[in-house]
Every structure is written in structure tokens, then in C-alpha cells.
Amino acid sequence: VAVMPIAIWGGLVVIISGVIITRLYLNKMDSEENE
């Protein structure tokens, strides 16, 4: 996995970042609603 070309890593980083950002956003919305 570590030797994957940079172009593949770039795409995967965008996808993983998208999931993390979405998770953080949804958690924030949930906590705001519960307050």
C-alpha cells in the first residue's frame, strides 16, 4: 500500500477527508440538536 503512486494516494486522501469531514459535521449537528 505504501508504494502506491502519488496520484492514487491523492484521490484516496480526498475520499477519506470527505468521509471524515462529513462525520464531524453530522456529529456537530447532532450535538447541537441535543443541547
Add this chain to the structure above:
Amino acid sequence: MENLVALIIVGLGIGLSIWISFYHRASTGSTANFYVAGGGLSPRVNGLAMLGDYASAASFLGVAGAVALQGVDGWWLAIGFFAAWVVVLLTIASPLKNVGKFTAADVLNARFTEHTKKIRTVAMFSTLALCVMYLVPQIVGAGYLFGLLLGWDYLPTVLVTGSLMALFVIVGGMKGTSYNQAIQGSILFGAMLFLLIYGVIHLFGGNPGGVITAAETMVPVKLAAGNAQAVTAAAAAASPGAAVDAVRAIMSDAPSAVTPGVGLRDFANQSSLVIALFLGVLGLPHILIKFYTVSNASDARKSAEITIWGLAVFYAAIFFVGLIAMYALYPDLLKMIVHGEVGKAKNMTMPMLGDVLGGQVLLGVIAAGAMAAMLSTSAGLLISATSSLSHDLYKGVINPNSTDVQELRFAKMGAFFLAIIAIAMSVWLKNENVAMLVGMCFGIAASTFAPVLVLTVWWKGLTSQAVVWGMASGLVFSLLFTFSKFFGLKTMLGLDVLVNPALYSVPIAILVTVVVSMMTSDCGDTEEFMAKAHGK
């Protein structure tokens, strides 16, 4: 018959979809049930339905085909689709759900109480233009698919597909369509993962690293097709692997399938495509309406979470499946491009890979998945278009005192007529590239709904007059440049005609919206609307 087994599987898939639509026919008794399933879908069903809706023919067929032909650059289309979904979620999904309206025009009218008829009318024309334009690539893709399976002519194929999608919507409404989309989303997802795992086992002895090694060896098909010596060597090779090695031996300095830049266009065309992809989903009504089909904002977020995980795995897997397809079909894809069958090479990679890996059965499953993607996306689009037609035009402008039954009858008639228009355009545009057509729809959406929806929920200075003029100018200029492209014009208004209208029409729409806002004063019920939209 040549592909009988595959055809039976596709037929069973379509039969299941029709049965689901009939099963849920009782749920179309009211407009709320017809448009948004009464807001009563579970988050899981809605999440899977959004996945099925989003992962349309462009993703399932187009992106895999683009990767198979030009390598990693084709994947950036998928990354664009994925990133755009995150932008939708972060910017407008929750505010729109909080406002709780059916169509984009309803959202705008929830804030603005003046010029409501003008806003509804412009929004309706934008929705209709978008939905019909988006239906065309789905039908064209289905045309190629049936052609591959049956050897049918294009015209009967298009008539069958168009009729089926209208039937889904007229009979099943949003509930039937959503359950179909949930099942079809699952089929697509399963087919994608199966192709990935089975392809790695069958072609690379179960070693995933073998796919990367092969990708670093392969000269992208698009480049190799320009070298006559390479084409001859690939045709003479005994196996796809041997063809890959033979082409690499001849084109030793050529980029590989993981070298960025092979499929990029010039700066203006590339910028236009990026703007369209990034902003387009913000304005696509068939995606936005999905946030209304659950009962509350919390369930909308649960749906969104299921969808984001599904999309992440789907768009990561699609790249590796595209590389596997390039390897497995290398000589075949080269031959198709040399013989001018570029459309087939771009759009039929997935079913052809299914045929190579698993014969008739896998071809049938992939074709059923692809057909499902096209039908579910088409049905979702048609629901949005008919919602807008009956709700914004009939109820909002023509007959404000209409009953639910009258509105529903108008919606179902609308689905029928829109399907006819889409079929006619599919016949006219049958030689256009599917991915390019979808990109154009994104460009129109980015020029119409995207700027005004974002500004409506985030900018207190926006005025009702600016909404009308902003959307209208975006619609006119995006359609002007889109149809200039269809008619083969090189320039329009002294500007080069690009593959996508967004580079011109998006800045025009934003500029007009901001300037008119500064010149006029009706900002609507700003405080009340903002408080509701942001849950304050």
C-alpha cells in the same frame, strides 16, 4: 439468442423493479406521498436510495470507462462527483431540510413573498431543462447497453427505456421509486465490489498489488491507439497481459495509467468542467429532493451518513475496477478506438469486463446493475421534474385552488410528456458522449439553482429580484452555450464554445445575482427564514 442468460437476468431485474412500483402504487394517493413518499422513508432506505440515485450511469459506466481509456485522470471525474456531494451536505442540505419545502422554488418562496410567480416560473423552467437534459444521457447509455446485449437498433431501445422510466414514476411515485433506487443502489454497489474482488483473484492471483504493478506498466489505451505499431503488436499478442507488455516495449517512454495529465483538456475546458462538477450538485433537484423523503433533519443526516460511506467505497473501488478493465480488455479497447467505436469503448467497459471475468451470468448482473442505475436516476429526475411542473406551474401559477387529485393528474401527465421530449432528444443526441452530456447538466445546475440556493440560505442581502434575474441569466447563457456545442458551433458571442458552459454561465449568474441584489431592496423575511433554516 446470443446473450440469452444475460438477457434473462436483466429482464428479471426490470421485472422486480416494475413489481415494486406496482406494490407501492397505493402510496401515490396524495401529492405529499407522490413527491416525497410522505416524508416517511427510513434513513437506511433513503440512504441507499440516494446512493442508487447518485451513482448513476455516468458513475457506474462513464467513470470506469474513462479510467480504462485514460488511466488516473478518468478517476478525477469520480472524485469531483464525490467532493461535490460533501459540498452539498455542508452548505445547503440541513438548511433546506429545516425549511421543509418540496421544491427549490418552494424554498425560495419561503423566504421571498414578493415576485413569487416569477421565481416559481424561472425555477420551473430551470428544473425542466435540467431534468430533461439529464434524462438524455441515461437513455443514450441504455441504448448502448441494449445494443450490446441484444444487437437491437437504437430507436426501439430508446423507446423501451423511456417508457419504462415513465411507468416507474407514473405508477409508483416517490415511494416506489425510492425502494427501487435502494435495491438498485445495492445491486450497483455489490456488482462493483464483486468485479473488484473477482478481478483481483482471477487476473492477478489474489494479489491487489498486481493491479498497481500492471497500471504502472500499461500505456493508457487513449495514447496507445495513436501509435499504429503498438496497435498492430497488441492485436497480435496472445493475451491481454502480453498485449500490455508489447505496447510498453514499443512505447517505452510513454506515461503509464497512473501518470496524471494524460486525459486533461486545455485550461479553459478543464476549468469549465471543474466548476460544473464542483457546484453542479448544489443545484440538482433530484439529489436535493431526497433530503425531504425522511421525517426529520436527524433522519436526513443518518441517510447522508449511509450514503457518504457507500459513495466513498464505490468511488475508491471504481478506480481499481477501471484499471482491471484496462488490463483485461486492453486489445479489445484498442481495436474499438481504432475502428471509431469510441462511445462504446467509453460506456460499455463494465459490462464487457463482466463478460470477460464471469461470462453470461456476470455480464447479466452488470448489465442489470447498469440498467438499474439508468432507470433509477431517470425515475428520480422525472419525479423532480413533474413535482416542479405540477407544484410550481399548476398549483403555483395556473390553478392555485386546485385539489390534490387535479395536481397529481397534472404531475402524471407531465411525466408522460417529459419522457417523450427526453426520448426525442436522445434520438437527436445519440452520437454525443454520455459523460459530456452529464457534465453539461452539472454546468446548467451550477448556473441556475446553485448560486441562488446557497445565497438564499447564507446571505441576508439577497433580493427576490436578484433570484429571478440570476437564475434566468444563468439558464439562458448555460443553454445558449450547451446548444451551441450540440449544433457544432465554434464560437458564440465572440467566445469559444467549450465542452461545458459553466466557465461563462456561472460567473454571469453570480455577477447578475449580486449586482441586482445591490440595486434592489426586497430581501424577504430574512430573520424568520434564517432562524428556521439554521435551526436557531
